[in-house]
Amino acid sequence: MSNGNSPEDERPIEDVYHDVSEDVSEDDRPSIGRALQQARIAAGLTVDDISTATRVRIAIVHAIEADDFTPCGGDVYARGHIRTLAKAVRLDPAPLLAQFDAEHGGRPAPTPAAPLFEAERIRPERRGPNWTAAMVAAIVAVIGFVGFTFVKGGDDGGSEASVAEGSEPTAGATASPSAKPKKPAAPKPDPTDSAIAAAPQDKVTVKVSASEGRSWISAKDHNGRLLFDGLLKQGDSKTFQDSEKVNLVLGDAGAIELYVNGKKIEDDFQPGAVERLTYTKGDPEVG
Structure with missing residues:
Protein backbone atom coordinates (compact mmCIF):
# COMPACT_ATOMS: atom_id res chain seq x y z
CA MET A 1 0.00 0.00 0.00
CA HIS A 104 5.53 29.81 22.20
CA GLY A 105 7.11 32.15 24.69
CA GLY A 106 9.64 29.85 26.35
CA ARG A 107 9.31 26.87 28.61
CA PRO A 108 6.60 27.35 31.21
CA ALA A 109 7.91 28.05 34.68
CA PRO A 110 7.28 25.29 37.21
CA THR A 111 4.38 25.86 39.52
CA PRO A 112 5.56 26.82 43.01
CA ALA A 113 5.10 23.90 45.33
CA ALA A 114 4.53 25.93 48.46
CA PRO A 115 1.05 27.28 47.61
CA LEU A 116 -0.13 23.84 46.52
CA PHE A 117 1.16 21.82 49.41
CA GLU A 118 1.23 24.27 52.28
CA ALA A 119 -0.99 22.80 54.90
CA GLU A 120 -3.79 24.92 56.11
CA ARG A 121 -3.11 26.17 59.55
CA ILE A 122 -5.43 24.39 61.91
CA ARG A 123 -7.10 26.65 64.32
CA PRO A 124 -7.58 25.30 67.78
CA GLU A 125 -11.13 24.22 68.28
CA ARG A 126 -12.87 25.59 71.29
CA ARG A 127 -14.23 22.79 73.36
CA GLY A 128 -16.78 22.85 76.06
CA PRO A 129 -16.30 21.33 79.50
CA ASN A 130 -15.77 17.56 79.58
CA TRP A 131 -18.86 16.52 81.52
CA THR A 132 -18.01 12.83 81.26
CA ALA A 133 -14.69 13.27 83.03
CA ALA A 134 -16.33 15.44 85.68
CA MET A 135 -19.02 12.81 86.31
CA VAL A 136 -16.43 10.04 86.62
CA ALA A 137 -14.41 12.12 89.08
CA ALA A 138 -17.55 12.78 91.15
CA ILE A 139 -18.43 9.07 91.26
CA VAL A 140 -14.89 8.17 92.35
CA ALA A 141 -15.05 10.80 95.09
CA VAL A 142 -18.38 9.47 96.38
CA ILE A 143 -17.11 5.87 96.40
CA GLY A 144 -13.98 6.94 98.25
CA PHE A 145 -16.00 8.84 100.88
CA VAL A 146 -18.36 5.89 101.43
CA GLY A 147 -15.42 3.50 101.75
CA PHE A 148 -13.68 5.79 104.25
CA THR A 149 -16.88 6.14 106.29
CA PHE A 150 -17.37 2.37 106.31
CA VAL A 151 -13.81 1.70 107.46
CA LYS A 152 -14.00 4.44 110.10
CA GLY A 153 -17.31 3.12 111.41
CA GLY A 154 -15.92 -0.43 111.53
CA ASP A 155 -12.94 0.76 113.60
CA ASP A 156 -15.21 2.59 116.06
CA GLY A 157 -17.50 -0.42 116.35
CA GLY A 158 -14.55 -2.68 117.05
CA SER A 159 -13.36 -0.39 119.86
CA GLU A 160 -16.80 -0.32 121.45
CA ALA A 161 -17.06 -4.08 121.19
CA SER A 162 -13.72 -4.46 122.93
CA VAL A 163 -14.81 -2.25 125.83
CA ALA A 164 -18.15 -4.05 126.10
CA GLU A 165 -16.37 -7.37 126.38
CA GLY A 166 -14.40 -6.12 129.34
CA SER A 167 -11.02 -5.16 127.84
CA GLU A 168 -9.21 -2.20 129.27
CA PRO A 169 -10.20 1.07 127.54
CA THR A 170 -7.42 3.25 126.16
CA ALA A 171 -6.06 6.17 128.13
CA GLY A 172 -8.35 9.19 128.12
CA ALA A 173 -11.43 7.18 127.12
CA THR A 174 -14.50 7.69 129.31
CA ALA A 175 -16.39 4.55 130.34
CA SER A 176 -20.12 4.56 129.77
CA PRO A 177 -22.14 4.87 133.01
CA SER A 178 -24.41 2.05 131.88
CA ALA A 179 -21.51 -0.34 131.20
CA LYS A 180 -21.59 -3.31 133.53
CA PRO A 181 -18.51 -5.21 134.71
CA LYS A 182 -18.00 -8.48 132.94
CA LYS A 183 -18.86 -11.55 134.96
CA PRO A 184 -15.99 -13.95 135.60
CA ALA A 185 -16.00 -16.91 133.27
CA ALA A 186 -17.22 -20.16 134.68
CA PRO A 187 -14.38 -22.54 135.52
CA LYS A 188 -13.83 -25.29 133.02
CA PRO A 189 -14.91 -28.74 134.14
CA ASP A 190 -12.31 -31.22 135.25
CA PRO A 191 -10.98 -33.23 132.33
CA THR A 192 -12.17 -36.43 133.97
CA ASP A 193 -15.79 -35.19 133.81
CA SER A 194 -17.36 -35.58 130.41
CA ALA A 195 -20.69 -35.00 128.75
CA ILE A 196 -21.88 -38.26 130.22
CA ALA A 197 -21.96 -36.60 133.66
CA ALA A 198 -25.31 -35.19 132.64
CA ALA A 199 -26.44 -38.55 131.26
CA PRO A 200 -30.19 -39.17 131.56
CA GLN A 201 -31.16 -41.27 134.56
CA ASP A 202 -33.50 -43.47 132.53
CA LYS A 203 -30.55 -44.82 130.47
CA VAL A 204 -27.19 -46.39 131.08
CA THR A 205 -24.22 -44.49 129.66
CA VAL A 206 -20.75 -46.03 129.38
CA LYS A 207 -17.59 -44.27 128.19
CA VAL A 208 -14.52 -46.32 127.30
CA SER A 209 -11.12 -44.53 126.99
CA ALA A 210 -7.84 -46.13 125.89
CA SER A 211 -5.70 -43.95 128.15
CA GLU A 212 -2.78 -46.34 128.80
CA GLY A 213 -2.45 -47.96 125.39
CA ARG A 214 -4.49 -49.54 122.69
CA SER A 215 -7.09 -52.20 123.31
CA TRP A 216 -9.66 -54.19 121.37
CA ILE A 217 -13.20 -53.75 122.72
CA SER A 218 -16.70 -54.97 121.91
CA ALA A 219 -20.00 -53.40 123.06
CA LYS A 220 -23.59 -54.68 122.80
CA ASP A 221 -26.98 -53.39 123.98
CA HIS A 222 -29.50 -55.34 126.10
CA ASN A 223 -30.89 -57.03 122.97
CA GLY A 224 -27.43 -58.31 122.04
CA ARG A 225 -27.15 -55.85 119.10
CA LEU A 226 -23.51 -55.00 118.39
CA LEU A 227 -22.77 -51.35 119.10
CA PHE A 228 -19.02 -51.47 118.39
CA ASP A 229 -16.35 -54.04 117.67
CA GLY A 230 -12.82 -52.87 116.97
CA LEU A 231 -9.50 -51.50 118.16
CA LEU A 232 -9.18 -48.34 120.22
CA LYS A 233 -5.84 -46.62 119.80
CA GLN A 234 -4.22 -44.85 122.72
CA GLY A 235 -6.07 -41.60 123.37
CA ASP A 236 -9.25 -42.75 121.60
CA SER A 237 -12.60 -43.09 123.39
CA LYS A 238 -16.10 -44.41 122.71
CA THR A 239 -19.44 -43.74 124.47
CA PHE A 240 -22.39 -46.16 124.45
CA GLN A 241 -25.99 -45.75 125.69
CA ASP A 242 -28.88 -48.14 126.18
CA SER A 243 -32.22 -48.07 127.90
CA GLU A 244 -31.33 -51.05 130.17
CA LYS A 245 -27.72 -52.28 130.01
CA VAL A 246 -24.47 -52.27 128.09
CA ASN A 247 -22.33 -55.42 127.72
CA LEU A 248 -18.56 -54.88 127.27
CA VAL A 249 -15.62 -57.08 126.38
CA LEU A 250 -12.19 -55.47 126.97
CA GLY A 251 -9.24 -57.15 125.24
CA ASP A 252 -6.65 -55.30 127.35
CA ALA A 253 -8.50 -54.07 130.40
CA GLY A 254 -5.33 -52.54 131.94
CA ALA A 255 -5.18 -49.93 129.17
CA ILE A 256 -8.82 -48.86 129.62
CA GLU A 257 -10.53 -46.25 131.83
CA LEU A 258 -14.28 -46.62 132.31
CA TYR A 259 -16.89 -43.98 133.12
CA VAL A 260 -20.37 -45.32 133.89
CA ASN A 261 -23.26 -42.89 134.27
CA GLY A 262 -20.80 -40.04 134.75
CA LYS A 263 -18.60 -41.75 137.39
CA LYS A 264 -15.19 -43.32 136.95
CA ILE A 265 -14.89 -47.04 137.68
CA GLU A 266 -11.93 -47.70 139.98
CA ASP A 267 -11.54 -51.44 139.29
CA ASP A 268 -7.99 -52.68 139.30
CA PHE A 269 -7.74 -54.03 135.75
CA GLN A 270 -4.47 -55.77 134.94
CA PRO A 271 -2.55 -55.12 131.70
CA GLY A 272 -3.34 -57.76 129.10
CA ALA A 273 -6.36 -59.06 131.05
CA VAL A 274 -9.61 -59.73 129.18
CA GLU A 275 -12.65 -58.47 131.07
CA ARG A 276 -16.35 -59.07 130.36
CA LEU A 277 -18.50 -56.40 132.03
CA THR A 278 -22.16 -55.42 132.14
CA TYR A 279 -23.45 -52.05 133.37
CA THR A 280 -27.04 -50.94 134.09
CA LYS A 281 -28.83 -47.72 134.99
CA GLY A 282 -28.10 -48.18 138.73
CA ASP A 283 -24.33 -48.60 138.33
CA PRO A 284 -21.38 -47.89 139.01
CA GLU A 285 -22.15 -51.19 140.69
CA VAL A 286 -21.08 -54.02 138.40
CA GLY A 287 -24.09 -56.05 137.28
Whole structure:
Protein backbone atom coordinates (compact mmCIF):
# COMPACT_ATOMS: atom_id res chain seq x y z
CA MET A 1 0.00 0.00 0.00
CA SER A 2 1.44 3.37 -1.05
CA ASN A 3 1.64 6.18 1.51
CA GLY A 4 1.72 8.83 -1.22
CA ASN A 5 5.25 9.89 -0.37
CA SER A 6 7.31 11.91 -2.86
CA PRO A 7 10.71 10.51 -3.97
CA GLU A 8 12.56 13.00 -1.82
CA ASP A 9 10.57 11.81 1.26
CA GLU A 10 11.79 8.24 0.80
CA ARG A 11 15.26 9.10 2.03
CA PRO A 12 16.65 7.25 5.07
CA ILE A 13 15.59 8.64 8.46
CA GLU A 14 19.18 9.58 9.28
CA ASP A 15 19.24 11.98 6.27
CA VAL A 16 15.95 13.54 7.30
CA TYR A 17 17.08 14.02 10.88
CA HIS A 18 20.37 15.48 9.57
CA ASP A 19 18.54 17.95 7.40
CA VAL A 20 16.12 18.94 10.16
CA SER A 21 18.42 19.27 13.12
CA GLU A 22 21.88 20.23 11.90
CA ASP A 23 22.45 21.67 8.37
CA VAL A 24 19.31 23.78 8.08
CA SER A 25 19.36 27.36 9.29
CA GLU A 26 16.74 28.60 11.68
CA ASP A 27 14.96 30.50 8.92
CA ASP A 28 14.89 27.52 6.54
CA ARG A 29 14.31 24.89 9.26
CA PRO A 30 11.00 23.01 8.82
CA SER A 31 8.31 23.50 11.39
CA ILE A 32 7.86 21.06 14.24
CA GLY A 33 4.88 19.41 12.60
CA ARG A 34 6.62 19.19 9.22
CA ALA A 35 9.72 17.63 10.81
CA LEU A 36 7.63 15.00 12.63
CA GLN A 37 5.65 14.27 9.46
CA GLN A 38 8.80 13.83 7.34
CA ALA A 39 10.37 11.55 9.94
CA ARG A 40 7.21 9.45 10.10
CA ILE A 41 7.06 9.08 6.34
CA ALA A 42 10.76 8.25 6.23
CA ALA A 43 10.15 5.53 8.82
CA GLY A 44 7.41 4.03 6.66
CA LEU A 45 4.72 4.61 9.30
CA THR A 46 1.19 5.87 8.93
CA VAL A 47 -0.68 8.13 11.30
CA ASP A 48 -2.61 5.09 12.50
CA ASP A 49 0.65 3.31 13.28
CA ILE A 50 1.92 6.28 15.29
CA SER A 51 -1.37 6.63 17.17
CA THR A 52 -1.37 2.94 18.06
CA ALA A 53 2.26 3.00 19.20
CA THR A 54 2.04 6.20 21.25
CA ARG A 55 -1.64 6.13 22.31
CA VAL A 56 -1.93 9.72 21.05
CA ARG A 57 -5.26 10.21 19.28
CA ILE A 58 -5.21 10.36 15.48
CA ALA A 59 -6.79 13.81 15.44
CA ILE A 60 -4.05 15.18 17.68
CA VAL A 61 -1.32 13.58 15.54
CA HIS A 62 -2.79 15.24 12.40
CA ALA A 63 -3.09 18.57 14.24
CA ILE A 64 0.51 18.50 15.47
CA GLU A 65 1.81 17.63 12.01
CA ALA A 66 -0.14 20.69 10.80
CA ASP A 67 1.55 22.77 13.58
CA ASP A 68 -1.79 23.16 15.41
CA PHE A 69 -1.16 22.53 19.10
CA THR A 70 -4.57 23.69 20.33
CA PRO A 71 -6.08 20.17 20.62
CA CYS A 72 -3.24 19.23 22.99
CA GLY A 73 -4.90 21.22 25.78
CA GLY A 74 -1.96 23.42 26.73
CA ASP A 75 1.75 23.91 26.32
CA VAL A 76 2.63 21.29 28.92
CA TYR A 77 0.63 18.61 27.12
CA ALA A 78 1.90 19.81 23.71
CA ARG A 79 5.48 19.37 24.86
CA GLY A 80 4.67 15.88 26.06
CA HIS A 81 3.08 14.89 22.75
CA ILE A 82 6.04 16.31 20.79
CA ARG A 83 8.48 14.29 22.89
CA THR A 84 6.40 11.11 22.47
CA LEU A 85 5.97 11.47 18.70
CA ALA A 86 9.64 12.33 18.19
CA LYS A 87 10.77 9.19 19.99
CA ALA A 88 8.30 7.11 17.96
CA VAL A 89 9.84 8.32 14.67
CA ARG A 90 13.44 8.19 16.00
CA LEU A 91 14.01 11.92 16.25
CA ASP A 92 15.84 13.69 19.07
CA PRO A 93 13.04 15.56 20.87
CA ALA A 94 15.36 18.19 22.38
CA PRO A 95 15.71 20.44 19.29
CA LEU A 96 11.97 20.21 18.62
CA LEU A 97 11.15 21.16 22.21
CA ALA A 98 13.58 24.06 22.09
CA GLN A 99 11.96 25.24 18.87
CA PHE A 100 8.52 24.94 20.46
CA ASP A 101 9.62 26.96 23.50
CA ALA A 102 11.08 29.65 21.23
CA GLU A 103 7.89 29.90 19.23
CA HIS A 104 5.53 29.81 22.20
CA GLY A 105 7.11 32.15 24.69
CA GLY A 106 9.64 29.85 26.35
CA ARG A 107 9.31 26.87 28.61
CA PRO A 108 6.60 27.35 31.21
CA ALA A 109 7.91 28.05 34.68
CA PRO A 110 7.28 25.29 37.21
CA THR A 111 4.38 25.86 39.52
CA PRO A 112 5.56 26.82 43.01
CA ALA A 113 5.10 23.90 45.33
CA ALA A 114 4.53 25.93 48.46
CA PRO A 115 1.05 27.28 47.61
CA LEU A 116 -0.13 23.84 46.52
CA PHE A 117 1.16 21.82 49.41
CA GLU A 118 1.23 24.27 52.28
CA ALA A 119 -0.99 22.80 54.90
CA GLU A 120 -3.79 24.92 56.11
CA ARG A 121 -3.11 26.17 59.55
CA ILE A 122 -5.43 24.39 61.91
CA ARG A 123 -7.10 26.65 64.32
CA PRO A 124 -7.58 25.30 67.78
CA GLU A 125 -11.13 24.22 68.28
CA ARG A 126 -12.87 25.59 71.29
CA ARG A 127 -14.23 22.79 73.36
CA GLY A 128 -16.78 22.85 76.06
CA PRO A 129 -16.30 21.33 79.50
CA ASN A 130 -15.77 17.56 79.58
CA TRP A 131 -18.86 16.52 81.52
CA THR A 132 -18.01 12.83 81.26
CA ALA A 133 -14.69 13.27 83.03
CA ALA A 134 -16.33 15.44 85.68
CA MET A 135 -19.02 12.81 86.31
CA VAL A 136 -16.43 10.04 86.62
CA ALA A 137 -14.41 12.12 89.08
CA ALA A 138 -17.55 12.78 91.15
CA ILE A 139 -18.43 9.07 91.26
CA VAL A 140 -14.89 8.17 92.35
CA ALA A 141 -15.05 10.80 95.09
CA VAL A 142 -18.38 9.47 96.38
CA ILE A 143 -17.11 5.87 96.40
CA GLY A 144 -13.98 6.94 98.25
CA PHE A 145 -16.00 8.84 100.88
CA VAL A 146 -18.36 5.89 101.43
CA GLY A 147 -15.42 3.50 101.75
CA PHE A 148 -13.68 5.79 104.25
CA THR A 149 -16.88 6.14 106.29
CA PHE A 150 -17.37 2.37 106.31
CA VAL A 151 -13.81 1.70 107.46
CA LYS A 152 -14.00 4.44 110.10
CA GLY A 153 -17.31 3.12 111.41
CA GLY A 154 -15.92 -0.43 111.53
CA ASP A 155 -12.94 0.76 113.60
CA ASP A 156 -15.21 2.59 116.06
CA GLY A 157 -17.50 -0.42 116.35
CA GLY A 158 -14.55 -2.68 117.05
CA SER A 159 -13.36 -0.39 119.86
CA GLU A 160 -16.80 -0.32 121.45
CA ALA A 161 -17.06 -4.08 121.19
CA SER A 162 -13.72 -4.46 122.93
CA VAL A 163 -14.81 -2.25 125.83
CA ALA A 164 -18.15 -4.05 126.10
CA GLU A 165 -16.37 -7.37 126.38
CA GLY A 166 -14.40 -6.12 129.34
CA SER A 167 -11.02 -5.16 127.84
CA GLU A 168 -9.21 -2.20 129.27
CA PRO A 169 -10.20 1.07 127.54
CA THR A 170 -7.42 3.25 126.16
CA ALA A 171 -6.06 6.17 128.13
CA GLY A 172 -8.35 9.19 128.12
CA ALA A 173 -11.43 7.18 127.12
CA THR A 174 -14.50 7.69 129.31
CA ALA A 175 -16.39 4.55 130.34
CA SER A 176 -20.12 4.56 129.77
CA PRO A 177 -22.14 4.87 133.01
CA SER A 178 -24.41 2.05 131.88
CA ALA A 179 -21.51 -0.34 131.20
CA LYS A 180 -21.59 -3.31 133.53
CA PRO A 181 -18.51 -5.21 134.71
CA LYS A 182 -18.00 -8.48 132.94
CA LYS A 183 -18.86 -11.55 134.96
CA PRO A 184 -15.99 -13.95 135.60
CA ALA A 185 -16.00 -16.91 133.27
CA ALA A 186 -17.22 -20.16 134.68
CA PRO A 187 -14.38 -22.54 135.52
CA LYS A 188 -13.83 -25.29 133.02
CA PRO A 189 -14.91 -28.74 134.14
CA ASP A 190 -12.31 -31.22 135.25
CA PRO A 191 -10.98 -33.23 132.33
CA THR A 192 -12.17 -36.43 133.97
CA ASP A 193 -15.79 -35.19 133.81
CA SER A 194 -17.36 -35.58 130.41
CA ALA A 195 -20.69 -35.00 128.75
CA ILE A 196 -21.88 -38.26 130.22
CA ALA A 197 -21.96 -36.60 133.66
CA ALA A 198 -25.31 -35.19 132.64
CA ALA A 199 -26.44 -38.55 131.26
CA PRO A 200 -30.19 -39.17 131.56
CA GLN A 201 -31.16 -41.27 134.56
CA ASP A 202 -33.50 -43.47 132.53
CA LYS A 203 -30.55 -44.82 130.47
CA VAL A 204 -27.19 -46.39 131.08
CA THR A 205 -24.22 -44.49 129.66
CA VAL A 206 -20.75 -46.03 129.38
CA LYS A 207 -17.59 -44.27 128.19
CA VAL A 208 -14.52 -46.32 127.30
CA SER A 209 -11.12 -44.53 126.99
CA ALA A 210 -7.84 -46.13 125.89
CA SER A 211 -5.70 -43.95 128.15
CA GLU A 212 -2.78 -46.34 128.80
CA GLY A 213 -2.45 -47.96 125.39
CA ARG A 214 -4.49 -49.54 122.69
CA SER A 215 -7.09 -52.20 123.31
CA TRP A 216 -9.66 -54.19 121.37
CA ILE A 217 -13.20 -53.75 122.72
CA SER A 218 -16.70 -54.97 121.91
CA ALA A 219 -20.00 -53.40 123.06
CA LYS A 220 -23.59 -54.68 122.80
CA ASP A 221 -26.98 -53.39 123.98
CA HIS A 222 -29.50 -55.34 126.10
CA ASN A 223 -30.89 -57.03 122.97
CA GLY A 224 -27.43 -58.31 122.04
CA ARG A 225 -27.15 -55.85 119.10
CA LEU A 226 -23.51 -55.00 118.39
CA LEU A 227 -22.77 -51.35 119.10
CA PHE A 228 -19.02 -51.47 118.39
CA ASP A 229 -16.35 -54.04 117.67
CA GLY A 230 -12.82 -52.87 116.97
CA LEU A 231 -9.50 -51.50 118.16
CA LEU A 232 -9.18 -48.34 120.22
CA LYS A 233 -5.84 -46.62 119.80
CA GLN A 234 -4.22 -44.85 122.72
CA GLY A 235 -6.07 -41.60 123.37
CA ASP A 236 -9.25 -42.75 121.60
CA SER A 237 -12.60 -43.09 123.39
CA LYS A 238 -16.10 -44.41 122.71
CA THR A 239 -19.44 -43.74 124.47
CA PHE A 240 -22.39 -46.16 124.45
CA GLN A 241 -25.99 -45.75 125.69
CA ASP A 242 -28.88 -48.14 126.18
CA SER A 243 -32.22 -48.07 127.90
CA GLU A 244 -31.33 -51.05 130.17
CA LYS A 245 -27.72 -52.28 130.01
CA VAL A 246 -24.47 -52.27 128.09
CA ASN A 247 -22.33 -55.42 127.72
CA LEU A 248 -18.56 -54.88 127.27
CA VAL A 249 -15.62 -57.08 126.38
CA LEU A 250 -12.19 -55.47 126.97
CA GLY A 251 -9.24 -57.15 125.24
CA ASP A 252 -6.65 -55.30 127.35
CA ALA A 253 -8.50 -54.07 130.40
CA GLY A 254 -5.33 -52.54 131.94
CA ALA A 255 -5.18 -49.93 129.17
CA ILE A 256 -8.82 -48.86 129.62
CA GLU A 257 -10.53 -46.25 131.83
CA LEU A 258 -14.28 -46.62 132.31
CA TYR A 259 -16.89 -43.98 133.12
CA VAL A 260 -20.37 -45.32 133.89
CA ASN A 261 -23.26 -42.89 134.27
CA GLY A 262 -20.80 -40.04 134.75
CA LYS A 263 -18.60 -41.75 137.39
CA LYS A 264 -15.19 -43.32 136.95
CA ILE A 265 -14.89 -47.04 137.68
CA GLU A 266 -11.93 -47.70 139.98
CA ASP A 267 -11.54 -51.44 139.29
CA ASP A 268 -7.99 -52.68 139.30
CA PHE A 269 -7.74 -54.03 135.75
CA GLN A 270 -4.47 -55.77 134.94
CA PRO A 271 -2.55 -55.12 131.70
CA GLY A 272 -3.34 -57.76 129.10
CA ALA A 273 -6.36 -59.06 131.05
CA VAL A 274 -9.61 -59.73 129.18
CA GLU A 275 -12.65 -58.47 131.07
CA ARG A 276 -16.35 -59.07 130.36
CA LEU A 277 -18.50 -56.40 132.03
CA THR A 278 -22.16 -55.42 132.14
CA TYR A 279 -23.45 -52.05 133.37
CA THR A 280 -27.04 -50.94 134.09
CA LYS A 281 -28.83 -47.72 134.99
CA GLY A 282 -28.10 -48.18 138.73
CA ASP A 283 -24.33 -48.60 138.33
CA PRO A 284 -21.38 -47.89 139.01
CA GLU A 285 -22.15 -51.19 140.69
CA VAL A 286 -21.08 -54.02 138.40
CA GLY A 287 -24.09 -56.05 137.28
